[in-house]
Structures are given as structure tokens and as C-alpha cells.
Amino acid sequence: MITLQAWPPDTWMSKRSRLFGVLAIALCACSLAFLWNGAGAAPWQAAMPRLVEQVVDANIGIGYGVAVADINRDGKADIVAINATQVAWYENPAWKKHVVMDGLTKKDNVCLAVHDIDGDGRLDLALGAEWMPTNTETGGSLRWLRQPEDAAKRWELC
Numbered sequence: 001m002i003t004l005q006a007w008p009p010d011t012w013m014s015k016r017s018r019l020f021g022v023l024a025i026a027l028c029a030c031s032l033a034f035l036w037n038g039a040g041a042a043p044w045q046a047a048m049p050r051l052v053e054q055v056v057d058a059n060i061g062i063g064y065g066v067a068v069a070d071i072n073r074d075g076k077a078d079i080v081a082i083n084a085t086q087v088a089w090y091e092n093p094a095w096k097k098h099v100v101m102d103g104l105t106k107k108d109n110v111c112l113a114v115h116d117i118d119g120d121g122r123l124d125l126a127l128g129a130e131w132m133p134t135n136t137e138t139g140g141s142l143r144w145l146r147q148p149e150d151a152a153k154r155w156e157l158c
């Protein structure tokens, strides 16, 4: 004769396991409720900056690289971005676009870094270009752009 048993068998041990499971879930729920502080935000969220999406340039094309730096030395962080042919910076807070280089490098501009390369106190840009994803043996260029006295004017490609 074959008898079928429920699984897991309804023994003292399985009742104890279920009790531990229920207690573990209740403990987790109480912990979350405690951490959530009842104000709708967890304590760790209060320390996090609140970010709001803002479109700076909807027509940049493919933006290969971006950096944040105070280009015009007014104490406000500006945005520097490159696409295939241009280098531009966006002046904080209105994000006015200043194209400082256009078409002087072979396609594509692909990476940048901001630094005062010549030590004159004005930030310059190191620019990687001639990006060819199918050729990793030759090609590619690394140039730098010298920031002029007026950061909104064209920068010298060195």
C-alpha cells in the first residue's frame, strides 16, 4: 500500500521553520519602517543630492565626451562637450553654448580632458580625435586647445 504525504511533513520542526520565516519577514518589515522615518524618505536619501534632469543641448548630435569645469573662472561649474567635429562649452547658469573649435580635427573627436596645460591660469583642453573603431593599430591624434583670454572666442588648436 502506498500513502502520500504532504511535503514538508507537518511536524513540529516544519511548524518551527515557518514560525522563523514569519518572524524574519516581520523583523525586516520593522527595520524598513524604522529606517524610513515616516517622512517618506529614508535617512540615507536625505544626504543624497536631489538631481533634476535638464536638457542643455538637444542638437549636439553624438556627444562623445563631456567634462565639468569652471571654464570662465566665475566660480560656477560649466559643461564642456565634444561631438564628432566640434568642441563647445556651456556657460553656467543659462548654459549659453560657445563653440570654440569646429572642424579642425579629423573625425571623430572622441575624448577630452580639462587642465591648464600651459600654466597661464586658464583651463585648456586635451582632445583625442581621429577615432576609428575598426583600426586599433594606427591613426588617432592627441591635440590640445589653448584657451584665449576671452573663453567665448575660438581656441587655438596646438
Ligand SMILES: [Ca+2]
Residues within 6 Å of the ligand: 069, 070, 071, 072, 073, 074, 075, 076, 077, 078, 092
Ligand atoms: Ca563658469
Ligand SMILES: [Ca+2]
Residues within 6 Å of the ligand: 115, 116, 117, 118, 119, 120, 121, 122, 123, 124, 146, 147
Ligand atoms: Ca591655459
